[in-house]
Amino acid sequence: MLIGIDVGGTTTDAVLVKGNHVVKTAYLPTDHDNLLNCLLGALDQLIEGIVTQEIERVVLSTTLITNMIAEGKTDSVALVLIPGPGTNPKDYRLGDTIILDGAIDFRGREIAKLKEAQIKDAAMKISEHGQSRVAVVGKFGQRNHAHEQKVGEIMAKILPDAKIELGHKVSGQLNFPRRAATTMLTAATRDKYIEFAQAVSAAIRQRKISAPVYILKADGGTLPLEKSVEMPVETIFSGPAASIMGVLALTPPGQTSVVVDIGGTTTDLALILSGKPLLSSKGAKVDSLLTHIRAFAVKSVAIGGDSAVNVAGDRVVVGPRRDGPALCMGGPGPTPTDAMRVLGMTTIGDGTKAEEAMRQIAIQLGCSPKEAAEKVIDAVVEKIVSEICDMFLEWEQEPAYRIWEIMKREKLQAQNVVGVGGGAPPLVPLVARKLGAVAVVPEYASVANAIGAAVARPTLTLNLRIDTERGEYIVAEEGLTGKIGDRKMMPDEAARLAEKLLTERAARLGIGEYAKEAEVTYSEVFNMVRGWSTVGRLLDLRMEIPAGLLPSWGRC
Amino acid sequence: MSSKERPGKTGLIFFPAFDWAISPTHPEREERLLYTRDQIFEEGLMDLPQIEEYKPRLAELKDIARTHFCVPDVESQVTEAHLIAAGSTLTLADALEKGEIRNGFALVRPPGHHSMRVVHGNRGFCNINNMAILVEYLRTKYGHKRIAVIDTDVHHGDGTQEIFWHDPDVLCISFHQDGRTLYPGSGSVSEMGGPQALSRTLNIPLPPGTTDEGIHCVLDNLILPILDEFKPDLVLNSAGQDNHYTDPLANMRFSTNGYARLNEKLAPDLCVLEGGYAVETALPYVNTGIIQAMAGLDYSHVREPDFVPGRFVQSAEMVQEIESTVAQVQKIWDERDEMVESALSELGDFYKRRKRVFYDTDMINESQEEAVRICPDCAGYMTIASTAQRGYGILNSAFCISIPRAACSSCRQDAREEFEEHVDDKRIGFVCLQDKDRDTYTAYNNATRNRKNY
DSSP states (O other): OEEEEEEOSSEEEEEEEETTEEEEEEEEEOOTTOHHHHHHHHHHHHHTTSOGGGOOEEEEEEOHHHHHHHTTOSOOOEEEEEOOSSSOGGGGOOSSEEEOOOEEOTTSOEEEOOOHHHHHHHHHHHHHTTOOEEEEEETTTTTOOHHHHHHHHHHHHHOTTOEEEEHHHHOOSSOHHHHHHHHHHHHHHHHHHHHHHHHHHHHHHHTTOOSOEEEEOTTSOEEEHHHHTTSGGGGTTHHHHHHHHHHHHHSOTTOOEEEEEEOSSOEEEEEEETTEEOBOSSOOEETTEEOOOOOBOEEEESOOTTEEEEEETTEEEEEEEEOSSBGGGTOSBOOHHHHHHHTTSOOOSOHHHHHHHHHHHHHHHTSOHHHHHHHHHHHHHHHHHHHHHHHHHHHHTSOOOSHHHHHHOOOOOOSEEEEESSSOTTTHHHHHHHHTOEEEOOTTGGGHHHHHHHHBOBOEEEEEEEETTTTEEEEGGGTEEEEOOOTTOOHHHHHHHHHHHHHHHHHHTTOGGGGGGOEEEEEEEEEEEETTEEEEEEEEEEEEEOSOBOTTOOOO | OOTTTSOSEEEEEEEOOTTOOSSTTSSSSGGGGHHHHHHHHHTTGGGSTTEEEOOOOOOOHHHHHTTOEESSOHHHHOOHHHHHHHHHHHHHHHHHHTTSEEEEEEEESSOOTTOOSEESSOBTTBSSOHHHHHHHHHHHHHOOOOEEEEEOSSSOOHHHHHHTTTOTTEEEEEEEEOTTSSTTOOOOTTOOOOGGGTTSEEEEEEOTTOBHHHHHHHIIIIIHHHHHHHOOSEEEEEEOOTTBTTOTTOOOBBOHHHHHHHHHHHOOSEEEEOOOOOTTTTHHHHHHHHHHHHTTOOOTTOOOTTOOTTOOOOOHHHHHHHHHHHHHHHHHHHTHHHHHHHHHHTOOSEEEEEEEEEETTTTEEEEEEEEEEOOSSSSOOEEEEEEEEETTEEEEEEEEEEEOTTOOHHHHHHHHHHHHHHTTOTTSSEEEEEETTTTEEEEEETTTTEEEEO
16 A cells, blocks of 8 residues: 655645555645644544555655745855856855855866865855855866865865765756755755654654655655655655646546646646656756756646636736635635636535625626626636646747757647646636647546655656766766776767666665666767867766656556 | 847857767867857856747748758758758847847857858858848848848858848948968958948958957957947847867967957847857857857856966057058948949949859859849849859859849849740759849749749
């Protein structure tokens, strides 16, 4: 049996899954001041009367990190940058930073030396400020981490109690300011995350559950809880990821679907393209910071069941403001929920009050309350449909750097509009009709998020870069380098090396059994020509275990 | 309004064509913009609020036919890479005209500025002229009249010059390493445009070894004041990066800072990448600097690893030579109206010239007979009889006719007659008619009697 728990923004949902059936569900309002209690409350409801030895896996998805950052409860971090030539670091708007001399270039060659005295001064300054967490990030540190390591070592001597985070360990991808932001966030959240993870582990063991505990990441993959402390920020936005994985689990494989989660004030939209959830192209935006965190592309639109309805001229305007609950639920003014109540699309709330809400709109439009309600629903559907079309368009318009990428980029259309969460079921058929798609409201739509958590498999990424002229390879996140003897290394040999390294990384992270699912998702090979002859090759490979479902979930 | 004063973002299209090369070890190969990609992506430039990245589109065949006479047809002269590079400039033109961006940089390959009006093959790494295609598009679609093209590549922008040779509304200024020391050999001060457009082509040959100081002297004392007088609707930069002191194909001593400062002062509305082959030592830094300058960002932190200010100093002779060239070109510019008047007074109904064009990449020799009608009512139609030879054999021949925008009825009629006269003349391979006024383009194959319309 599998357990999935999603501690979301408003509710905590939990499911118990056996094979491809949902055996039991549980539900609790989320208490933001005590996420651990919510999680355990839902767990306790779920395991009541269950033989806990039969539980094979527990997966958690939590807003812990999201909340911590949103509420400014993260720890203070000294950000130390080695930016080298290029952009004025001030233009990155990363806040207070300490800038060090020294530089590495795009090939990973040292082009300016570190200055030891300057590093010591910086460490003293950090110590004077009483900071105990340091993030050290160098431009092109993922191509050569010698500088980051050296700075880390010198600082560790002067700041023996400090926790020092190095940029290359956090991401091997290009984009220095994103790496700096991600490293800083990692340092700022790790201690509290460790506390949380330990408390969760202890509480679960207390309940005599010996099954492994996993955490869900923003890319829809799971990772053993004890290993996730290496990358706490990757657990951000796991709520939407859980919902999307849930939809993946509840719809036929290989199809193109729009996931629509209509809440009180916002509607979250996501795309599953030919059975693959769309990742945001560069990485998640966390608060005001752009990061390298791999996350599904989720668009949040300021429209929902409780959005305020107004009339401007002869047009109905819905949102973006929310004044309170729907009038039929005792709120201050008309909302889409009232419109749905009048049209019989829902039965919640007080029908007379809903009628009154629509009358307020009808008077201004010179029509009947029912017609007013139809116009409100039309406006909501219109807005959601246009945002969905924009999402497809944005996906089509994503930059491409090769001819074949530009030539092959096909146009995709939604086959399904899938509603999840509470507010979606009445509106999804209307949105689907406009898009010429099939409306799907799965049986367990309200706990799709928890199902997604329960049945998601692990994900893993490995970035391998090989420079045969320099005779070396590097896996930045692992802090690993090695020698390459063959100047003419072929792409398939490089893929074999990547596979070997990924298998090792997977084993280290406790997800070795999934390594065989890994695939090369990006590969580039460049011959280096100097003068008129080839002097070496640059090979860049990304290998991943992509988001997917456990094999035991053989549904659909 | 200059792009400096306009609000908004800098539009950027980066299309490195990582899967296209002239040949595996050619300077114009896959690797050319690889390290530039590394640098600008690592800098996170695309994420900055000052910059908006656009996806390129393919130019339409009609966009090419508006500028070039491609023989035998457009399809056989372009690959998808060419259409994407040209289309990138048009995507940015649209964004600029819609007010989405205040300026833009098409950081794309393959380059274009050596391609001339008639195209039989590749010359100087170029098949079609991205910049000229952009200019013709801006004029046809958006009705711009006066456009200035500043060619900052180290090689003379001979293709762009040739395409706008007779056009008094397109000011083509090229500074470059002296043609006596570098491909394509042309670009002397005395090349100054056709009789109706004299001194709307200006060439500033510079001695090998010219530094930041020399190029900024030309910019400050000649180019910027001339632009002030010409008052173009738009300023476009054919932004080659091979004036750099590390470029393997040329001998100048321009730096990243020099390039960035140039773009800051010139404030072009759109920039289009041309050449530049120091793939590791120059391009990553120069491109970063140009993007920063266009976006109004601080570029003082971008510097080549081995550069120290004051590293290169021009000799007194070089300074003198540059100053004297500037004075000569200034004189040509100042006397432009008199020169046009006197040139036209000596001409009859037609201006004619013969010329030869060598396609170095494809080893083609072309000879042309060009005729432009000197018409009191419009710009006058133009014909070009072109024969291309490869080795000892004739490759292709074509008779090309161009009807200008706002053509008078007499020029239109005569041009039409010229077309009909040459159709089915078996001595000529192809007959092409370019009607810029109606934006329709026709290519007729005399051997197959096949007509293509763009």
